[in-house]
Amino acid sequence: MVRIIAGGPAIDELPPLSYTDHYIKIIFGDVTRTYTIRWLDHEAREMALDFVIHGDEGLAGPWARDAKAGAEISFKGPGGAWAPRGDAQVHLLVGDDSALPAIAAALEALPSHARAEVFLEVPDAASRQELPVTDNTIVHWVERDAHGLGYGEALTYAVQTADFPDGDLEAFVHGNADMIKPLRHYLFNERGVPREHVSISGYWRTGMNEDGWQSSKGEFVAAMEAEQDS
Numbered sequence: 001m002v003r004i005i006a007g008g009p010a011i012d013e014l015p016p017l018s019y020t021d022h023y024i025k026i027i028f029g030d031v032t033r034t035y036t037i038r039w040l041d042h043e044a045r046e047m048a049l050d051f052v053i054h055g056d057e058g059l060a061g062p063w064a065r066d067a068k069a070g071a072e073i074s075f076k077g078p079g080g081a082w083a084p085r086g087d088a089q090v091h092l093l094v095g096d097d098s099a100l101p102a103i104a105a106a107l108e109a110l111p112s113h114a115r116a117e118v119f120l121e122v123p124d125a126a127s128r129q130e131l132p133v134t135d136n137t138i139v140h141w142v143e144r145d146a147h148g149l150g151y152g153e154a155l156t157y158a159v160q161t162a163d164f165p166d167g168d169l170e171a172f173v174h175g176n177a178d179m180i181k182p183l184r185h186y187l188f189n190e191r192g193v194p195r196e197h198v199s200i201s202g203y204w205r206t207g208m209n210e211d212g213w214q215s216s217k218g219e220f221v222a223a224m225e226a227e228q229d230s
C-alpha cells in the first residue's frame, strides 16, 4: 500500500469525522474512485489516504504508485455510515487490504476494554501493518499469496472456522465482493447475527473497475438477498 498525505485549504471544508468508515471520492476526469480517510488533522490541514497498489490497471492505484510531492487531487465528500458501538461484547472486523484503513480507524475509536476479533487479508507477510491494538484485540492475518487462493477466499475460510463467541456481536465486513456472499450467509444464516449489527458490502470486484462494480452492485445485492433471505 501507499500512503498519500493530502493537505491544503480544502481540508478546512471537511467536517470533523463522526464515522470510522468516512470516505472521499477522488475525481479523475469524468469518473471517481472511493478512498477511506485514514485520519484527518484539521490543525495540520492534512488527511491520510492509503491506496492498495494492484498493478498497472485502473486510475487510482497507478496514480498513487507514481504520485510525487506536490501532485494535486480533487475530491468530493466525505460520505460514511458506520462507527463501532462502544457497548458491543465483541467487535468482528473483517477486510482485505482495501478495508484496512477503515478497520484501523475503527480500532483507534474503540474503548480500551472492547474485545475485537480482527481478520485481515493481505498479499504477504511484508504487507502486514502496525495496528492500534490493545490487550483485548486479537488480530488474525491471512496471507493471500501463501495460499495461492483468489481474493477473499482465505479470509472467508479463516472467519468461518474461527472460534469467537456468540452473544452481542457486531461486525464490519468489507473488501472484495466475492467474499461478501459467503460471509453474509455465515453471519446472518449460520450465526444469527442481527442485521442491524452488521455492516457488510463489497468495496471492489475482481475484473471490474469501480464504475462497473458500482453500476452492477444493486443487481449483485438483489440476487444475493433473493438467494439467502428466502
Ligand SMILES: Cc1cc2nc3c(=O)[nH]c(=O)nc-3n(C[C@H](O)[C@H](O)[C@H](O)COP(=O)(O)OP(=O)(O)OC[C@H]3O[C@@H](n4cnc5c(N)ncnc54)[C@H](O)[C@@H]3O)c2cc1C
Binding pocket: 023, 033, 034, 035, 036, 037, 049, 050, 051, 052, 053, 054, 057, 058, 059, 060, 061, 062, 097, 098, 099, 101, 102, 202, 203, 204, 205, 206, 207, 208, 209, 210, 211
Ligand atoms: C467506501 C469505500 C472505501 C474504500 N476505501 C479504500 C481505501 O481506503 N483504500 C483502497 O485501496 N481501496 C479502497 N476502496 C476500494 C477502491 O475504491 C477500489 O479498489 C477501486 O476500484 C480502485 O480504483 P482503481 O482506479 O485503482 O482501479 P479500477 O479502475 O477501479 O479497477 C481496475 C482493475 O483493478 C482491479 N482492482 C481494483 N481494486 C483492486 C484491489 N484493491 N486489489 C486488486 N485489484 C483491484 C479491478 O477489479 C479492475 O480489474 C474503497 C471502496 C469503497 C466503496
